[in-house]
Amino acid sequence: MFYVTCVNLSADARNGDAGCGPRRTVEMSADRLVALLEVFAQIDAGENNAADPEIRIESRRNRFVIRTAQKKLFLNNPRNLTEPTYVLSPREIIAELDGSAAEARRMAAPVPLPSATEGRTTGAGDFLNEFPARAPANPPSFPFGFLALVFALSGYIVYAEFFAAPGDERPALVPLSAPELVAEESSLTGAYMTGTEPGHHGIVILAGGRLELFRVNARGGPGTVYGTYRLGRKNGELALSIDQPGGLIKVTGRDALEYCGETYRRIRGR
Secondary structure (H helix, E strand, C coil): CEEEEEECECCCCCCECCCCCECCCEEECHHHHHHHHHHHCCCCHHHHHHHCCEEEEEECCEEEEEEEECCEEEEECCCCCCCCCEEECHHHHHHHHHCHHHHHHHCCCCCCCCCCCCCCCCCCCCHHHCCCECCCCCCCCCCCCHHHHHHHHCCCCCHHHHCCCCCCCCCCCEECCHHHHHHHHHHHCEEEECCCCCCCEEEEEEHHHEEEEEECCCCCCCCCEEEEEEEEEECCEEEEEECCCCCEEEEEECCEEEECCEEEEEEEEC
16 A cells, blocks of 8 residues: 655646645555556646646655656655656556565566556546545655756766767856846746657756756666856857856747757746
């Protein structure tokens, strides 16, 4: 059984609801949790962006956060940021939660997964109202808001994949006025990705001149690269001068960036 807490979700998990916050913690079987995750992955993209929903799970004294984007599920352990974020199916998530996936990796054997239809519960209903509330002995504590999205989406990056040599100096930019700097930084803050499949890259622009570069991995990988930026203009166009290989991120539109020959689209901002 798994302790499940839904955040910013309707009781049937089909709609985002930014005003509801965390719902009561309930206990679910593996099959019912699979059904919940299947519904969660189908949530409307607009509601997903607006409500920022997530599913928190406590299992075997471990705590996990599950988020969704483009009908994919992202499993993350927010208490151990050295672990990779997994892009998994509902049944694969159960294998991670119950420890069978870790055991299979330890034995260097394929993870035994049930078929997609085995044990599936497809009945409609309010997932969160069918079960008696039962709080864990130590209720989980999770990070909230935008940074949790970053960790849920963050796979990891290899420097060489950005096609530039270490040690490049930051390009010189024409500085912005103080009011313009504040407005542009606020507008740009958010997560941008080339795609959500394993192997795609992402950029997270944070306030205060901080940024993160990452790569989405299905399994394993090194850590996220953290850097800094300065905002200004180059040849009249808005750009970020960064302290990482490549040196320059171009702002090509309201929700688009260009870095090392790749185009990044905004996933979510503030």
